[in-house]
Amino acid sequence: MSLPGNYEQKSQPTCYCCFRIIRWIPVVFIVAVIFWSYFAYVVQLCFLSITSVAEKVILLLLYHFFFTMFVWSYYQTIFTSIGTVPPKFRIPSSEVEKLNRADSEEAQKRILEAFARQLPVVSRTVTGGVRYCEKCQHVKPDRCHHCSVCGTCILKMDHHCPWVGNCIGYTNYKFFILFLGYALTYCLYVALSSLPYFLQFWQGELEGGVGRFHIVFLFFIAAMFAVSLASLFFYHLYLVTHNRTTLEAFRPAIFQGSGPDKNGFSLGRYSNFQEVFGDQKILWFVPVFTSFGDGLEYPIQVQHQRTHQSTSYASIGETTSTSSEATSNPLLPSNSSSLIETCTKDSAIHV
Ligand SMILES: [Zn+2]
Numbered sequence: 001m002s003l004p005g006n007y008e009q010k011s012q013p014t015c016y017c018c019f020r021i022i023r024w025i026p027v028v029f030i031v032a033v034i035f036w037s038y039f040a041y042v043v044q045l046c047f048l049s050i051t052s053v054a055e056k057v058i059l060l061l062l063y064h065f066f067f068t069m070f071v072w073s074y075y076q077t078i079f080t081s082i083g084t085v086p087p088k089f090r091i092p093s094s095e096v097e098k099l100n101r102a103d104s105e106e107a108q109k110r111i112l113e114a115f116a117r118q119l120p121v122v123s124r125t126v127t128g129g130v131r132y133c134e135k136c137q138h139v140k141p142d143r144c145h146h147c148s149v150c151g152t153c154i155l156k157m158d159h160h161c162p163w164v165g166n167c168i169g170y171t172n173y174k175f176f177i178l179f180l181g182y183a184l185t186y187c188l189y190v191a192l193s194s195l196p197y198f199l200q201f202w203q204g205e206l207e208g209g210v211g212r213f214h215i216v217f218l219f220f221i222a223a224m225f226a227v228s229l230a231s232l233f234f235y236h237l238y239l240v241t242h243n244r245t246t247l248e249a250f251r252p253a254i255f256q257g258s259g260p261d262k263n264g265f266s267l268g269r270y271s272n273f274q275e276v277f278g279d280q281k282i283l284w285f286v287p288v289f290t291s292f293g294d295g296l297e298y299p300i301q302v303q304h305q306r307t308h309q310s311t312s313y314a315s316i317g318e319t320t321s322t323s324s325e326a327t328s329n330p331l332l333p334s335n336s337s338s339l340i341e342t343c344t345k346d347s348a349i350h351v
């Protein structure tokens, strides 16, 4: 079964296929490190260095839990198909010709605006025009960007990650955050549980011949990865709770008629989190797809809405609301009644 946001894929030339193979090199490196860490921890540390059976069992049980969740979320981040743009956004060849023949930027803007009239797009370019991808020849849905590495437009593109050989976007953002979180937990667990044996090595008390060096390197590498993962993980938690992609953190979305707003998609911290992680708490920490929507339309703050917008997430507004403003707005979750206040404060920044 395909995820929402997966639409037709274009066929790619041979050189692009070669490039795809090169893209796997960082992934192969990470997989090699994971396999080595498994050998170093399970064989060298648990089986050959630890003598207590109870300690062995507890460490191995916990280790395999963290290892499974980490590898599962990494697998999902790598192999989940990226969200691509559906055919209804594609400009017909006759319109593309008109665009190419247009004698001014204004004329091009008018052609695109006419085509996008029935599409659910609210974000615009810096000059106020409809966002258009010349390479893919389609109107870009909101939060969609072209990835030059993947060679296509990606729904709610966050960034292209070489360490997973894939773009991070609408379909795999939850998996990416879980991957960062579980990788950090895994590294911290490995570093902390191998620390006593690491200290024993320096005191000359650790037995086990050359195999002892695996434990020393295991501690160093786990600690090193933990430091770099921690900053990335907490940064993405910040972005999730502010409903911002990495690209939007650098260049805020520009809304039709109301201009740029870095908080334009923000619905309140809890709703922002739910937009990516879903509303079933039991599945928040499991790497299965639970994000809201279809990757094409996103609830936005009141002041950016166009009058004819009528779509909404089916599940995002299920919580009880006491705000008449929020209930009258189909694009917002009911617990986002504080948005109006937030918007007023934020809009001052852009004046
Ligand atoms: Zn594109």
Ligand SMILES: [Zn+2]
Pocket (backbone or CB within 6 Å): 147, 148, 149, 150, 151, 159, 160, 161, 166, 167, 168
């Ligand atoms: Zn990409």
